[in-house]
Amino acid sequence: MRIHAVLVLFCCAFAVRAQFPRECTSADVLRSARCCPSPFGRANDPCGASLGRGQCVPVQADTRAHGPQYPHVGQDDRERWPLRFFTSACRCTGNFYGYNCGRCKHGFTGANCDTPVPVVRRNVMSLNPTERRAFINALDQAKRTIHPDLVIATRRYEEIFGNITIFENITIYNFFVWSHYYSDMLGDPTFALPYWNFGIGGNQCDICTDDLMGARSSFDENAISSNSIFSQWRVVCESVDDYDTLGTICNSTESSPIRRNPAGNVDRPMVQKLPEPQDIEACLQLITFDTPPFYSTSTDSFRNTIEGYSSPDGTYDPVVRSLHNLAHLFLNGTGGQTHLSPNDPIFVLLHTYTDAIFDEWLRRHPESQNYPLENAPIGHNRNYNMVPFWPPITNAEMFVPAPENLGYSYEATWPARPITLTEIITIAVIVALVIVAIIFVATTCAMRSRAHNSESRQHLLGEQYQRYDDHDAHSSKSQSVV
Numbered sequence: 001m002r003i004h005a006v007l008v009l010f011c012c013a014f015a016v017r018a019q020f021p022r023e024c025t026s027a028d029v030l031r032s033a034r035c036c037p038s039p040f041g042r043a044n045d046p047c048g049a050s051l052g053r054g055q056c057v058p059v060q061a062d063t064r065a066h067g068p069q070y071p072h073v074g075q076d077d078r079e080r081w082p083l084r085f086f087t088s089a090c091r092c093t094g095n096f097y098g099y100n101c102g103r104c105k106h107g108f109t110g111a112n113c114d115t116p117v118p119v120v121r122r123n124v125m126s127l128n129p130t131e132r133r134a135f136i137n138a139l140d141q142a143k144r145t146i147h148p149d150l151v152i153a154t155r156r157y158e159e160i161f162g163n164i165t166i167f168e169n170i171t172i173y174n175f176f177v178w179s180h181y182y183s184d185m186l187g188d189p190t191f192a193l194p195y196w197n198f199g200i201g202g203n204q205c206d207i208c209t210d211d212l213m214g215a216r217s218s219f220d221e222n223a224i225s226s227n228s229i230f231s232q233w234r235v236v237c238e239s240v241d242d243y244d245t246l247g248t249i250c251n252s253t254e255s256s257p258i259r260r261n262p263a264g265n266v267d268r269p270m271v272q273k274l275p276e277p278q279d280i281e282a283c284l285q286l287i288t289f290d291t292p293p294f295y296s297t298s299t300d301s302f303r304n305t306i307e308g309y310s311s312p313d314g315t316y317d318p319v320v321r322s323l324h325n326l327a328h329l330f331l332n333g334t335g336g337q338t339h340l341s342p343n344d345p346i347f348v349l350l351h352t353y354t355d356a357i358f359d360e361w362l363r364r365h366p367e368s369q370n371y372p373l374e375n376a377p378i379g380h381n382r383n384y385n386m387v388p389f390w391p392p393i394t395n396a397e398m399f400v401p402a403p404e405n406l407g408y409s410y411e412a413t414w415p416a417r418p419i420t421l422t423e424i425i426t427i428a429v430i431v432a433l434v435i436v437a438i439i440f441v442a443t444t445c446a447m448r449s450r451a452h453n454s455e456s457r458q459h460l461l462g463e464q465y466q467r468y469d470d471h472d473a474h475s476s477k478s479q480s481v482v
């Protein structure tokens with residue numbers, strides 16, 4: 001269900017694609033600032049309250065300070081999200097979920113949402129041909145299916161108020177891959193997004209084949225092969241300049257095809273290779289989730305390291321691009337540009353794996369999970385509602401291990417930790433001691449057996465060994481004194 005917004009810092013996303021239930025974008029509802037529809041279209045049944053599904057409650061918004069990097073005070077719809085649009089929203093009870101509490105939480109099904117279903121995210125390379133086809137079809141169907149419930153705002157709030165024409169339909173894919181909606185779209189509650197293990201080193205894009213994310217075209221090294229359905233996809237959000245000059249926010253208009261040239265950035269040799277397995281292991285060992293200034297310049301921060309602004313061992317270095325960032329830049333095209341990257345379907349797999357690493361980190365470091373309460377970039381304080389998602393959900397609510405809390409788990413193996421020099425020395429010392437001990441025992445046994453055969457030499461042995469001898473202890477003792 002989650003794109004880990006904690007980890008996806010769309011730094012320049014001043015143009016937020018605010019997403020709201022279509023039912024809440026009529027002039028009346030916008031004016032009331034109350035988005036609490038009934039799941040069954042009943043009057044006076046906000047959030048399915050009559051069936052105990054949920055309640056319409058005031059939205060709590062974080063008031064703590066943003067990080068110092070934030071320049072747009074008073075102009076940005078993300079401030080105290082989503083209060084500029086709505087002050088009341090549904091809070092669902094039990095396993096009910098959604099903007100009107102009409103759905104089940106991820107990982108549950110049935111009329112009362114009380115039947116658990118296994119949702120397991122697997123390595124996309126381990127899918128068999130049938131599973132691969134099913135996944136590719138699901139992505140393509142999502143790209144073409146209008147989202148049943150949600151629309152996006154394509155203007156800022158001050159222009160929107162009372163003007164319903166500026167909300168637009170979006171497809172499930174463009175709405176940003178919340179896997180929950182894939183399962184609903186497919187009618188398969190066990191549907192799980194797979195992941196791309198990008199920590200394989202080398203300059204080969206292993207998932208860039210026609211049965212997965214599309215091979216390279218033989219006619220244009222920057223294009224996807226026409227045997228892949230993804231060669232027909234068109235990107236949205238391409239005209240960044242319009243957003244700046246016209247003040248419009250990225251809308252759902254589609255433009256040019258996806259560009260991709262894995263390992264093709266000859267100007268930046270550093271991004272021509274994927275992260276190494278030991279990079280993943282190194283970042284998993286970092287102890288602190290985040291460190292001041294909670295930004296892309298943080299050092300010894302797991303968050304900044306997995307994002308890829310630090311060396312994998314956590315040391316901040318402005319020229320380094322690693323892990324998540326490196327996997328993006330490696331694609332050298334649509335998937336490598338922050339505002340466009342979700343248009344390349346590899347985005348989904350890349351982020352599922354980033355999430356998998358995050359989930360493994362949470363599992364390994366249950367004691368050191370101090371998510372910043374304040375001074376994080378706008379939208380990222382612990383109790384801030386994650387922008388632009390609806391229904392409102394805080395970063396803290398998503399800062400939890402997936403298997404116990406979010407209704408899905410990962411099937412993944414993690415690289416073994418490389419052996420450190422200290423460990424090599426320790427092992428060498430232990431081995432040396434063991435060899436000495438063996439030589440000592442062997443020598444002793446040899447001498448003992450000789451002692452059996454030659455009483456004349458017995459006096460050369462120490463007292464301690466003589467005690468085990470069959471001979472008279474007294475005589476041995478007297479001999480040993482010699």
Ligand SMILES: *[C@@H]1O[C@H](CO)[C@@H](O)[C@H](O)[C@H]1NC(C)=O
Binds near residue numbers: 155159162163165166
């Ligand atoms: C509604 O929005 C459109 C597009 O921004 C604008 O042209 C129009 O004037 C607005 N109408 C009202 C009543 O504000």
Ligand SMILES: *[C@@H]1O[C@H](CO)[C@@H](O)[C@H](O)[C@H]1NC(C)=O
Binds near residue numbers: 146168169
């Ligand atoms: C948006 O989608 C809904 C439901 O499919 C449809 O009723 C409506 O006409 C669409 N609106 C636009 C502007 O396409």
Ligand SMILES: *[C@@H]1O[C@H](CO)[C@@H](O)[C@H](O)[C@H]1NC(C)=O
Binds near residue numbers: 250
């Ligand atoms: C959508 O965005 C494109 C590119 O910025 C722009 O040309 C077009 O007019 C926009 N459409 C609407 C309906 O705002």
Ligand SMILES: *[C@@H]1O[C@H](CO)[C@@H](O)[C@H](O)[C@H]1NC(C)=O
Binds near residue numbers: 265266267333
């Ligand atoms: C792709 O690589 C080329 C050649 O090095 C470079 O000029 C271009 O900026 C890169 N494009 C992206 C989107 O990374």
